[in-house]
Amino acid sequence: MNNEVRVRFAPSPTGYLHVGGLRTALYNFLFAKRNNGKFILRIEDTDRNRYVEGAVEKLIDSLKWVDLEYDEGPNKDGGFGPYFQSERLDIYQKHIDKLIEEKKAYYCFCTPERLKNLREEQQRQKLPQAKYDKKCFHLSEEEIKQKLDSGLPKVVRLNVQPNQTVAFDDIVRGHVEFNTDNIDDQILIKSDGFPTYHWANVVDDHLMKISHVIRGEEWLSSTPKHVILYNYLGWELPKFAHLPLLLNPDKSKLSKRQGDVAVEDYKDKGYLKEALVNFVALLGWNYGDDKEFYLLDEMIEKFSLERVNKAGAVFNVEKLNWLNGLHIREKSDEELLPLFKEELAKSEYATNNYDDDFLLSIISAMKERVTFVKDFIYNCKYFYEAPTTYDEKIVKKRWKDDSADLLKQFLEAVKQMKTNDKEEWEKILHEIVEKNEIGFGRLIHPVRLAVSGVGVGPGAYELLQIIGKEEVIKRIEKALAEIPKLKEQL
Ligand code: GLU
Numbered sequence: 001m002n003n004e005v006r007v008r009f010a011p012s013p014t015g016y017l018h019v020g021g022l023r024t025a026l027y028n029f030l031f032a033k034r035n036n037g038k039f040i041l042r043i044e045d046t047d048r049n050r051y052v053e054g055a056v057e058k059l060i061d062s063l064k065w066v067d068l069e070y071d072e073g074p075n076k077d078g079g080f081g082p083y084f085q086s087e088r089l090d091i092y093q094k095h096i097d098k099l100i101e102e103k104k105a106y107y108c109f110c111t112p113e114r115l116k117n118l119r120e121e122q123q124r125q126k127l128p129q130a131k132y133d134k135k136c137f138h139l140s141e142e143e144i145k146q147k148l149d150s151g152l153p154k155v156v157r158l159n160v161q162p163n164q165t166v167a168f169d170d171i172v173r174g175h176v177e178f179n180t181d182n183i184d185d186q187i188l189i190k191s192d193g194f195p196t197y198h199w200a201n202v203v204d205d206h207l208m209k210i211s212h213v214i215r216g217e218e219w220l221s222s223t224p225k226h227v228i229l230y231n232y233l234g235w236e237l238p239k240f241a242h243l244p245l246l247l248n249p250d251k252s253k254l255s256k257r258q259g260d261v262a263v264e265d266y267k268d269k270g271y272l273k274e275a276l277v278n279f280v281a282l283l284g285w286n287y288g289d290d291k292e293f294y295l296l297d298e299m300i301e302k303f304s305l306e307r308v309n310k311a312g313a314v315f316n317v318e319k320l321n322w323l324n325g326l327h328i329r330e331k332s333d334e335e336l337l338p339l340f341k342e343e344l345a346k347s348e349y350a351t352n353n354y355d356d357d358f359l360l361s362i363i364s365a366m367k368e369r370v371t372f373v374k375d376f377i378y379n380c381k382y383f384y385e386a387p388t389t390y391d392e393k394i395v396k397k398r399w400k401d402d403s404a405d406l407l408k409q410f411l412e413a414v415k416q417m418k419t420n421d422k423e424e425w426e427k428i429l430h431e432i433v434e435k436n437e438i439g440f441g442r443l444i445h446p447v448r449l450a451v452s453g454v455g456v457g458p459g460a461y462e463l464l465q466i467i468g469k470e471e472v473i474k475r476i477e478k479a480l481a482e483i484p485k486l487k488e489q490l
Contacts, residue, residue, distance in 0.1 A: 003211075004037060004038070004209070004211065005031065005032060005035040005036070005037025005038070005211050005212065006032075006037055006038045006040060006208065006209050006210050006211050006212075007028040007031055007032050007037060007038070007039060007040065007210065007211065007212050007213075007214055008028065008039075008040040008041070008042050008205070008208065008210050008213075009021075009024060009025040009028050009029075009039070009040070009041055009042070009063075009070070010041075010042045010043075010044050010201065010204075010215070011025075011043065011044065011059060012043075012044045012045065012047060012050065012197075013043055013045055013051075013052060013055035013056045013059055014050065014052060014055060015052040015054075015055045015058065016055075016058055016059070016062070016262035016263070016264055017058070017059050017062035017063065017262065017263040017264070018261050018262065018263075019246070019254070019260075019261055019262070019263060019266070019280060019315070020216055020246050020254065020261070021263075022062070022066065022263050022276075022277075022280050023216075023243065023246065023280045023281075023283050023284065024214065024215055024216055024243060025063060025068050026066075026068060026277060026280055026281060027214050027241075027243060027281075027284075027285070027303070027305075027308070028214050029068045030281070030299055030300055030303035031212065031214060031303060031305060032071070033300040034300055034301070034303050034304070037211070038071040038072060038078065039068075039069075039070050039071050039072075040070060040071065040072045040073055040078070040080070040083070040208060040210070041060075041063070041070040041072070041073030041074065041083060042073065042083050042084075042085070042204060042208070043056055043059075043073075043074060043083060043084045043085065043086075044085050044197065044200065044201065045084055045085055045086045046085045046086060046194045046195055046196070046197070046200050047194075047197075048192065048194060056074065056084075058264070060074065062263040062264060062267075065263070065267060065273055066263070066273045066276065066277050067273065067277075067296060080207065080208045080209070085195070085200045085204065086194075088200070088203075088204070089193070089194065089195070091203060091207065092189070092195040092199060092200055092203055093189075095203050095233070096156055096188060096189055096195075096199070098233075099188075099232060099233070100156065102232070103159060104158075104159050104232040105156050105157060105158055105159055105188055105232075106136060106137045106139075106156070106157055106159055107136060107139075107144055107147070107148065107154050107155075107156055107157075108132070108135075108136040108137075108154065108155050108156070108157045108185075108187075109136055109139075109147050109152050109153070109154050110132075110135060110136060111153075115132070118130070118132070118133060128182075129182060129184070130184075131184045131185070132157065132184055132185045134159075134185060136157070137157075137159060137185075153191045154191065155187045155188075155189060155190055155191050156187070156188045156189035157185040157186065157187055157188065158185055158186045158187075158188055158198075158225065158228065158229065159185060160180050160183045160184070160185050160186070160225075160228060161180055162180060162181055163179065163180060163181050164179070164180045165177050165178070165179060165180075166178045166179075166180060166183070166224040166227050166228060167227075168223060168224075168227050168237065168240060169239075169240075170220075170223075170240045170241060170242055171212075171239060171240065171241040171305045171306065171308075172241050172242055172243065172244070172305065172308045172309075172310055173220070173242055173310055176220070176223070178221075178224040180224075180228070183224055183225060183228070186198055186225050197222075198222060198225050198226060198229070199229070201226065202226050202229045202230065202233075202235075205238055206230070206233070206235045210238050211238055211239065212238055212239045212240075212241060212305075213238045213239070213240050213241070214241045214243065214305070215241075215242060215243065216242065216243050216245070217242045217243060217244055217245050218245070219242065220242045223240060223242075241305045241308065243284055243308060244283075244284045244308070244309055244310055244311055244312050244313050245312040245313070246283055246312070246313055246315050247312040247313065247314050247315065248314070248315060249314055249315070249316060251312070251314070254315050259315075259317065263276070266320075269372075270343065270372045270373055270374045271320065271324055271372075272324055272327045272328065272339075272373070274295060274296070274327045274330075275320065275323045275324040275326070275327040276320070277296060277299075278292075278293065278294045278295070278299075278323050278327065279319060279320040279323050281294060281299050281303075282294075282313075282319075283313035283315065284308050284309055284313040285303065285307055285308050285309070286307060286309075287302045287307065288307060292323070293323070293326050293327075293330075295330075321371050322371075324371055324372060325370065325371045328367065328370060328371075328372075328373065329367055329368065333360050333363045333364055333367070334360075336363050336367075336373065336376075337356065337359060337360060337363065339373045340359055340362075340363060340373055340376050341359070342373075343373050343374045343376070343377060344359075344377060347374075347377050349377065349384050352384070358466070359376075361462070361465070361466050362376055362380065362383050362466060363376060364462075365380075365458035365459070365462040365463070365466060366379065366380055366458055369458070380452075380457060380458075382451065382452035382453060382454070382457070382467070383466055383467065386471070386474065386475050386478065387451075387452060387453025387454070387475070388453070389453055390449055390450075390453050390479070390482070390483055390486060391449070391453060391454045391455055392486070392490060393455070394445075394449050394454065394455035395449065395483060395486055395487055395490060396487075396490050397455075398445035398446060398449055398455065399446055399449065399483055399484075399487050400442065400446075402436075402438075402442070403446040403483075404480060404483075404484055406432065406436065406438075406442070406443050406446060407446055407447065407450060407476055407479065407480055408480065409432050409435075409436075410428070410429070410432055410443065410447060410476065411473065411476045411477065411480070413428040413431065413432065414428065414469060414472055414473055414476070415473060417469050420465055420468055420469050421465070422461045422462065422465050425460075425461045425464045425465055426461050429443060429444065429447075429460065429461075444460050446479075446483075447460065447464075447476075448460060448463065449479070449483070450475055450476050450478075450479030450480075450483065451463065451464065451467055451472055451475045451476065451479075452467075
């Protein structure tokens with residue numbers, strides 16, 4: 001037997017990559033890389049009613065963005081293509097013919113109307129589940145031939161044997177059993193000639209030599225149908241691993257209504273790909289310790305399906321935000337610079353020309369205090385323009401009777417400065433503090449308020465150094481004219 005690990009991410013192109021899909025893709029990718037295997041992208045596009053223009057390209061772009069490169073798939077043939085199910089119709093047909101011959105599948109010519117009546121009748125009888133009654137399975141060879149010849153609309157159904165146990169072992173969920181009485185004679189080929197998900201999925205997983213089927217828990221109830229098919233076809237079962245559901249914080253199933261679900265949305269909101277991938281990895285997996293910060297390489301080293309939990313995983317955006325901050329701090333200032341410039345290009349300061357040293361100094365001053373790269377702009381607009389207002393709460397609290405006098409002393413000292421070095425800023429501030437025999441805060445709070453308009457920000461020396469001598473002088477003069485008046489009104 002060939003032991004090569006081959007896994008696949010098999011999305012139906014709906015127009016975007018769902019974060020749940022990202023989790024499935026990531027776990028497949030990690031498992032493949034961990035085991036020197038292949039990660040395959042297969043596009044399950046057999047539902048023609050759901051065709052969305054450009055969906056596949058978007059999906060591939062999103063996977064690229066998060067660095068989940070596939071080894072085989074669209075435009076990357078590994079000898080098992082095509083990787084679009086819509087291009088494999090003859091393959092599905094060939095295999096279905098064999099099943100029909102062996103009576104493991106059969107043609108069904110029932111009209112939608114008959115099926116509707118059947119369903120309603122079963123509901124009236126309060127049967128737990130509507131099921132097809134196998135009427136067409138009992139047609140004679142002649143009847144079948146005659147109906148086929150007359151070109152009646154038809155589907156092909158799976159012939160499920162009553163009251164048998166279908167069992168399989170799931171790496172995440174353990175031993176799973178279903179009774180076939182609860183399984184419908186599933187349609188395998190639709191009236192438009194296209195295969196259903198079940199049929200195409202099983203045929204492809206077999207022909208593409210998929211060793212492990214790793215997918216969301218919502219597919220668990222489909223698996224017994226697949227197992228029946230594998231058995232009918234005499235094909236070896238792949239190993240199954242069904243990943244836990246993703247939940248909203250209120251424990252309902254993660255849905256669009258309660259927040260963003262598309263990977264693109266998170267990208268547009270300014271999340272780092274490293275943070276999103278790290279966050280998604282933890283939705284159902286941990287290494288067994290409480291480490292939460294991971295880069296892709298370390299995840300590859302540590303990932304195993306045995307450590308995936310059964311319990312639903314809560315999608316907690318606060319945790320994602322926290323991780324985003326950690327991943328920003330993990331990057332060097334130079335690595336952050338291009339990301340910062342991208343944000344600047346989208347901002348109201350897009351047309352200003354800032355030199356790299358100025359931007360790098362903002363990164364270094366603010367890095368410990370941001371959650372998003374765009375916070376280098378919006379949490380510290382005072383680096384880009386003089387404040388137009390002063391935080392009233394801070395004015396009330398920090399502007400004292402001696403503040404104006406202290407600021408005037410400071411202003412004189414600034415005018416005498418020879419350099420814009422941090423050390424020189426430190427020196428003049430300390431001289432004033434000592435001369436007036438006051439605490440450092442007594443001076444620094446009004447200075448900060450005057451130059452930035454707010455009460456929080458990076459260290460005072462850095463703040464002043466980045467804003468620079470000339471600009472500091474202007475801002476102090478303006479503040480001396482405005483803040484005392486404002487204070488009186490409060
Ligand atoms: N096409 C299915 C989906 O959209 C694939 C499920 C599976 O992995 O078997 O998720």
